Amino acid sequence: TNLSSGRFGLALAGAATAQGHRVTVLAGPGVVVPPDLPSVRFGTTAELDAALDVLLAADPPDVVFMAAAVSDYRPVPTAGKIRSDAEELVVRMVRTPKILPTLRARCRPGATLVGFKLLSGSSPAELTSAALAQCGPAQLDFVVANELTELRGDAHPVRLVWPDGTTQRIDGDRNAVAARLVAEICPAVRRAASLALIDLGLDRVVGAPRPEPDGRRDGGRHRGAARVAPPMRTAAWTRRLAAIADADRTRRTVPIEPVGPTLGRLEGRVVVMACSNDYLGLSWDPVVREAARGGGAGGSRLIGGTRPAHERLEAVLGEKFGGSCLLFPSAWHANLAVCATLTEPGDVVASDALNHASIIDGLRLGPARRVVVAHGRMDEVPAEARMAVFEGLFSMDGDTVDLSACPADPWLVVDEAHAVGALGPEGRGVAAARGIRPDVLVGALGKAYGAAGGFVVGAPELRELLVNAARSFIFTTAPPEPVVAMALAGVARASDELRQQLADNARILRKSLGQLGWAPLGSAHILPVVVGPGVMDLAAQLLARGVYAPGIRFPTVPVGQERIRLTVSAAHTRAQLDQIADAFGRSPG
Numbered sequence: 001t002n003l004s005s006g007r008f009g010l011a012l013a014g015a016a017t018a019q020g021h022r023v024t025v026l027a028g029p030g031v032v033v034p035p036d037l038p039s040v041r042f043g044t045t046a047e048l049d050a051a052l053d054v055l056l057a058a059d060p061p062d063v064v065f066m067a068a069a070v071s072d073y074r075p076v077p078t079a080g081k082i083r084s085d086a087e088e089l090v091v092r093m094v095r096t097p098k099i100l101p102t103l104r105a106r107c108r109p110g111a112t113l114v115g116f117k118l119l120s121g122s123s124p125a126e127l128t129s130a131a132l133a134q135c136g137p138a139q140l141d142f143v144v145a146n147e148l149t150e151l152r153g154d155a156h157p158v159r160l161v162w163p164d165g166t167t168q169r170i171d172g173d174r175n176a177v178a179a180r181l182v183a184e185i186c187p188a189v190r191r192a193a194s195l196a197l198i199d200l201g202l203d204r205v206v207g208a209p210r211p212e213p214d215g216r217r218d219g220g221r222h223r224g225a226a227r228v229a230p231p232m233r234t235a236a237w238t239r240r241l242a243a244i245a246d247a248d249r250t251r252r253t254v255p256i257e258p259v260g261p262t263l264g265r266l267e268g269r270v271v272v273m274a275c276s277n278d279y280l281g282l283s284w285d286p287v288v289r290e291a292a293r294g295g296g297a298g299g300s301r302l303i304g305g306t307r308p309a310h311e312r313l314e315a316v317l318g319e320k321f322g323g324s325c326l327l328f329p330s331a332w333h334a335n336l337a338v339c340a341t342l343t344e345p346g347d348v349v350a351s352d353a354l355n356h357a358s359i360i361d362g363l364r365l366g367p368a369r370r371v372v373v374a375h376g377r378m379d380e381v382p383a384e385a386r387m388a389v390f391e392g393l394f395s396m397d398g399d400t401v402d403l404s405a406c407p408a409d410p411w412l413v414v415d416e417a418h419a420v421g422a423l424g425p426e427g428r429g430v431a432a433a434r435g436i437r438p439d440v441l442v443g444a445l446g447k448a449y450g451a452a453g454g455f456v457v458g459a460p461e462l463r464e465l466l467v468n469a470a471r472s473f474i475f476t477t478a479p480p481e482p483v484v485a486m487a488l489a490g491v492a493r494a495s496d497e498l499r500q501q502l503a504d505n506a507r508i509l510r511k512s513l514g515q516l517g518w519a520p521l522g523s524a525h526i527l528p529v530v531v532g533p534g535v536m537d538l539a540a541q542l543l544a545r546g547v548y549a550p551g552i553r554f555p556t557v558p559v560g561q562e563r564i565r566l567t568v569s570a571a572h573t574r575a576q577l578d579q580i581a582d583a584f585g586r587s588p589g
Helices: 008-019 047-057 097-106 122-133 172-190 231-246 288-289 301-305 308-321 330-340 359-365 461-467 481-493 498-514 534-542 574-584
Strands: 024-029 040-042 061-068 081-082 091-095 112-120 141-149 158-161 166-170 256-259 263-266 268-271 324-328 349-354 371-374 388-389 411-415 440-442 454-458 526-530 563-567
Touching: 008 172, 231 440, 268 574, 288 481, 308 440, 308 454, 308 481, 308 574, 324 330, 324 461, 330 359, 330 411, 330 440, 330 454, 330 461, 349 359, 359 388, 454 461, 498 526, 498 574, 534 563
Parallel strands: 024 040, 061 112, 112 141, 349 371, 349 388, 388 411, 411 440
Antiparallel strands: 024 081, 081 091, 141 158, 158 166, 256 263, 263 268, 324 454, 440 454, 526 563
């Protein structure tokens, strides 16, 4: 193959023309350009620089496919440009890596640079290794490599190489490969302006300003196609999914049709639900269900989304928990607000090692330095801590910690999501049961109260600060009226009798499992049974015996601590509790 002739580049230009793109070829010495293709000639480096100045200054590109086609890693003196009717630039050029900083400066911010290298290798692995060696030093985002040993006759296979080593091969003669690349790449560049691919052995393309939000540019002359990610664009996601599958950590959503407070129809048969957070059975309570009235809020709380129902529920919760209350769409939103908003740069926050992911993520978003303390070790809370965060009832271990041992100086934040409504005097949570009033209490409305949403209770200044500075409150739609009405009914219906029944049911199931040799963790209505790597087999056994309690695996819990996390409801019957225990059978340990 005579590389200096630029035959693949011309094939690419021809394919682009045939598919409706406007093409201009930037042609170096020795390149014979067909008369029907507009071209700009250059014979010296200075002339090439001048041509590039004109082309790149006219419309700075989003994507640059740059070929430094090399044999023995020497640049080949040829280049070109393709310009589509959607204003994409596809500039093919062959330059040394030192041009890349200049190109990055002229491209749009975040532009993707793709290199085309003519590389030799006796195997795809060697070719990939050689391509990757070109990636980092040259500041390239991708490399497209010709398989030099297979360039025979018209055959012109190319291999796309990502910096992580992911590859894809495209086979065919030069015209077929060029046509496929234009067909797949140019639309992808037009839609997404972030792809990478083409060439050949000597080309480099530049490409594509992003379309306007309505999919049109230039007053509607170009209609953007539907944004569908091409296979090459999703390769990194596919690779990550494969790694998850290889680690046996693939998760699936399982549709379940409730047919009672503790029963659900799954795959055509009714099973006992042993994993629900509906601790008091109130999501099935007719009063709670019939309370649902109204519609969606239609906006954030600060922009037309506050309804009288929101204020009524905040008043009820504030009175119940002793402070000023602010509602959130979920307890996750509430934890993000508290953990990311209350501290300032230079502060230190202590966080229990088993805290929920929403607490961890909130602290990561905040300005304070996070110090993780061993589970329940209040003596590890740093003396300089401004805030200390713990759960009331820990969601995966089902236990509590001695909140009274926390140092007095830091603000105490207690996430009572799994405790409010279910534990403590009048269902006010673990802290209240210990006679402690935290500075900040976070609660959930979608567990014991049978509805959905979250809330924060504390001093009036706390509420005011969250309203004015908490991004997860300000920038989200308010909870819908029907859900708020259900929560109001759920709070009213959460009685001491239901809490006592919940405690009795938890005690019965814990005792039954113990008699079978199992040792569930915790002390309340969350009963984790640590199994280890065989947890999914046990979960399948439970389901086969009519009990739904999926296995909990990494990253939710540490490797080796895989478990069945049983949750009890006040609505479970004694027969259902016996069925759950019988489904486990005798422990093999």
